[in-house]
Amino acid sequence: MQDSMKGLARFTGLLARAALWVAGTGLVLMTIFIAAQVFWRYILNDSLTWSEPASVMIMGWFIFLGAAVGIREGYHLSFDILLYVLPDRAKNWLHTLSDFAVAAFGGGMIWFGSSLADKTAGNMVPSLGISGAFDFIPIVGGGVLIVLFSAERVLRRIAGLPTARFGDAPLEE
Amino acid sequence: MELWVLFGTFVFLLLIGTPVAFCLGISSFATVLYLGLPPVVVFQRLNSGVSVFALMAIPFFIYAGDLMVRGDIARRLVALAGGLVGHLRGGLGQVNVLASVMFGGVSGSAAADASAVGGLMVPQMKERGYDVDYAVNITVVGSIIALMIPPSHNMIIYSISAGGRISIADLFTAGIIPGLLLAVSLMVAAWFVARRRGYPTEPFPGFRALGGLLASAVPGLILVAIIFGGVRSGIFTASESSNIAVVYALLVTLLVYRTLSWNDFLEATFAAVRTTAMVLMVIGCAASFGWLLAYLRVPASMVALLQGFSDNPIVILLLLNVVLLILGTFMDMSPLIVITTPIFLPVATAFGIDPVHFGVILVLNLGIGLCTPPVGAVLFVGCAVGRIPISQAMKTIWPFYGAAFGTLMLVSYIPALSLWLPSVFR
Amino acid sequence: ADLVLRSSDTHPDGYPTVEAVKYMGKLLEERTNGRIGIEVFHSAQLGEEKDTIEQTQFGVIDLNRVSLGPFNNIIEETQVVSLPYIFRSVDHMHKVMDGPIGDEILAAFEAHDLIGLAFYDGGSRSFYNSEKPIKSVDDLKGMKFRVMQSDMFVDMVGALGANATPMPYGEVYSAIQTGVIDGAENNWPSYDSSGHFEVAKYYTLDEHLIVPEVLVMSKKTWDKLSPEDQAIVRQAAKDSVPHMRELWAAQEKKSEEKIRAAGVQIVNDIDKKPFIDAMKPVYEKHVTSAKLKDMVARIQATE
Numbered sequence A: 001m002q003d004s005m006k007g008l009a010r011f012t013g014l015l016a017r018a019a020l021w022v023a024g025t026g027l028v029l030m031t032i033f034i035a036a037q038v039f040w041r042y043i044l045n046d047s048l049t050w051s052e053p054a055s056v057m058i059m060g061w062f063i064f065l066g067a068a069v070g071i072r073e074g075y076h077l078s079f080d081i082l083l084y085v086l087p088d089r090a091k092n093w094l095h096t097l098s099d100f101a102v103a104a105f106g107g108g109m110i111w112f113g114s115s116l117a118d119k120t121a122g123n124m125v126p127s128l129g130i131s132g133a134f135d136f137i138p139i140v141g142g143g144v145l146i147v148l149f150s151a152e153r154v155l156r157r158i159a160g161l162p163t164a165r166f167g168d169a170p171l172e173e
Numbered sequence B: 001m002e003l004w005v006l007f008g009t010f011v012f013l014l015l016i017g018t019p020v021a022f023c024l025g026i027s028s029f030a031t032v033l034y035l036g037l038p039p040v041v042v043f044q045r046l047n048s049g050v051s052v053f054a055l056m057a058i059p060f061f062i063y064a065g066d067l068m069v070r071g072d073i074a075r076r077l078v079a080l081a082g083g084l085v086g087h088l089r090g091g092l093g094q095v096n097v098l099a100s101v102m103f104g105g106v107s108g109s110a111a112a113d114a115s116a117v118g119g120l121m122v123p124q125m126k127e128r129g130y131d132v133d134y135a136v137n138i139t140v141v142g143s144i145i146a147l148m149i150p151p152s153h154n155m156i157i158y159s160i161s162a163g164g165r166i167s168i169a170d171l172f173t174a175g176i177i178p179g180l181l182l183a184v185s186l187m188v189a190a191w192f193v194a195r196r197r198g199y200p201t202e203p204f205p206g207f208r209a210l211g212g213l214l215a216s217a218v219p220g221l222i223l224v225a226i227i228f229g230g231v232r233s234g235i236f237t238a239s240e241s242s243n244i245a246v247v248y249a250l251l252v253t254l255l256v257y258r259t260l261s262w263n264d265f266l267e268a269t270f271a272a273v274r275t276t277a278m279v280l281m282v283i284g285c286a287a288s289f290g291w292l293l294a295y296l297r298v299p300a301s302m303v304a305l306l307q308g309f310s311d312n313p314i315v316i317l318l319l320l321n322v323v324l325l326i327l328g329t330f331m332d333m334s335p336l337i338v339i340t341t342p343i344f345l346p347v348a349t350a351f352g353i354d355p356v357h358f359g360v361i362l363v364l365n366l367g368i369g370l371c372t373p374p375v376g377a378v379l380f381v382g383c384a385v386g387r388i389p390i391s392q393a394m395k396t397i398w399p400f401y402g403a404a405f406g407t408l409m410l411v412s413y414i415p416a417l418s419l420w421l422p423s424v425f426r
Numbered sequence C: 001a002d003l004v005l006r007s008s009d010t011h012p013d014g015y016p017t018v019e020a021v022k023y024m025g026k027l028l029e030e031r032t033n034g035r036i037g038i039e040v041f042h043s044a045q046l047g048e049e050k051d052t053i054e055q056t057q058f059g060v061i062d063l064n065r066v067s068l069g070p071f072n073n074i075i076e077e078t079q080v081v082s083l084p085y086i087f088r089s090v091d092h093m094h095k096v097m098d099g100p101i102g103d104e105i106l107a108a109f110e111a112h113d114l115i116g117l118a119f120y121d122g123g124s125r126s127f128y129n130s131e132k133p134i135k136s137v138d139d140l141k142g143m144k145f146r147v148m149q150s151d152m153f154v155d156m157v158g159a160l161g162a163n164a165t166p167m168p169y170g171e172v173y174s175a176i177q178t179g180v181i182d183g184a185e186n187n188w189p190s191y192d193s194s195g196h197f198e199v200a201k202y203y204t205l206d207e208h209l210i211v212p213e214v215l216v217m218s219k220k221t222w223d224k225l226s227p228e229d230q231a232i233v234r235q236a237a238k239d240s241v242p243h244m245r246e247l248w249a250a251q252e253k254k255s256e257e258k259i260r261a262a263g264v265q266i267v268n269d270i271d272k273k274p275f276i277d278a279m280k281p282v283y284e285k286h287v288t289s290a291k292l293k294d295m296v297a298r299i300q301a302t303e
């Protein structure tokens, strides 16, 4: 059980790493786009109309991917007051319940994000000329990772492996 | 009943250790399901809550801060500040507050300010033997100063929410003295806490050494000058200046100091992604939660309650402050301004409170709300930057809450603090 | 009322559109013996227009008062009224929107899960700036104006020889004050309520856009109503229009008086022809389909 879990953890670890790379690339792209906008406005005395909406869309990507990785690495902020006073067994059950709730929300991001993307697919994003569906693809992508990483947390706990606790230092592999 | 579902789920999840962002999102999701509304609205609000151009200043300032920390800019700046006022009790705490006054003029956003000042100061304070909670506390509460000192987008939102009867120029000017008063109160609080904890003071290094510190900090000082001077002189907007801060920090660390390795760059980028994603996820989910509060008419019910309570202006002002503080505990600033202004402003003016004065009270009050759990964007940024749990920051933040609350009371009951300066400029 | 329709508006309480929808709610209550009423969620409490449109499409909210701008990329027919200088005057706009062309545009909403009920006034937008009184197209050369994020408005400003700078509305005040941009464009009430007249003291009434706004209902809600109630709702919406126009005229007058009293210099005697002539490339780029070309021709032919 633990061995197969470790195999799975290697896979999700790679996935989280990839998501961080995509998100990091997004942050760098945003920086370049807005810098270009400043350059165009002040040096070339012209306007870049696509840089702002493009950057906002990229921001969506890196927020939802980053938030999903945060589930795995445990860097989201939370309160842990009640949990201090409970025995380990009860703590584990509550953590698992919490992971299920988060997974359900991730499921909502996938399902309802898709239906928003579907509804707006025929619209055009102003200044970018791409389908309005792109507005909602980041939320769907983030949802997929949130479900996966929440499931991993539950499985790790069942296998008796440690999970990163929210508010604590990131889990070392 | 809907409210029980909303708040009950929220509190329950909070208690079992679910991340705050998801507590907000999941309780909204559950309530919408309970109401039989199409649940798309929760995820739409989440998406639009983070798709706001003005929010971009937050990742950029966090990123610039991460780059400055890893590329040695921050250390040199704080070394200079330490040389200047490090011999005072709680010296770096005082510098932190002053940094908020300075950055506050630039960013206009408390969250961006907390990320910029916090990213700069917290690691340095940690290194020099200050407790992290002290550094985080000052950074968090100090960021309220940013809301008061112009430019302040929230003042503009207030004026627009009030139907435009209030001059924005007056509002901007009115915020200056309360902002400085808050700075002074926080510096006093920082001094007392520093004395009680016995933080070490550093010896004055002498003017020769100070000159050396100054020379090595010049590129960092230029960065401050670019951000501050750029916005003041009208060359850049706040979002643009936050971006320039990133580009400039990259150029200096790569070309001038040559201190930033490829690994440092990657680490700074990933750290910025983690911090920003965490903060903006809370803001996005708070957008869903706030939508439901509005849909369920919670602010309106609060006001109805208030109006049936008293007819004394002093009591009403106190009640308004209390209600705003409570609302500010649960919701974020700009949606609250938009929702409460049309309802509270008529109450305030009916009791003879000047609209400009009320705007300053509102922004200061809701600014305190940004620093209080369970929903406080600035508190989250501060804790994220200092990498401490909220509970640790909460244990020792009270003197600083006290200073902010005292300032709020002074500003509430001495209208001249807000209204004198605009009258001079008019 | 047994059925309270939730209606969204981004404008504050007391604004003509908000009051018009409240008035429509009053009419509905009277005509249905209190069975149907309306509650207006003003001040963008439920979200900005792009978001509340989606909420209306999904049936989360029932009614929505929105600008036509956000529909330009969704419903082709709405583009025609967003064309610069398409209407000669507010009267001309009223004639077109009250007639068959207006009905045609309202009908186009149904394919997108919305029922178009009525058009409200959105005022006429003109340029203001902090630099100089603008009397001709040449005066605009090289100046920087904030416009809404829309290709058409960017192209319009470009065709006039100026630079379009899309930026969030809330940033405009300090951007003008600090000189990041020279000015922006809007109608009297918004020029007033935004406080922009405090920092941009020159207003040129070129009336480049006279864009009506629209009241839509969710098709999901609509389909739940009996045919009789549908007729009552449609009629109450139509009947709120004259009331709205009165309120709007009063609001415009009030704002204009306040702005004039503040010492703003107003240019209202420009020759519009060179402005209109400069729009040729904009029309060529944006009016491409046969349907739009035909609508433009019919609007221009409306007396």
Ligand code: NA
Binding pocket: B104, B105, B106, B107, B108, B109, B145, B146, B147, B148, B149, B150, B151, B152
């Ligand atoms: Na500020």
Ligand code: NA
Binding pocket: B328, B329, B330, B331, B368, B369, B370, B371, B372, B373, B374, B375, B376, B377
């Ligand atoms: Na709060």
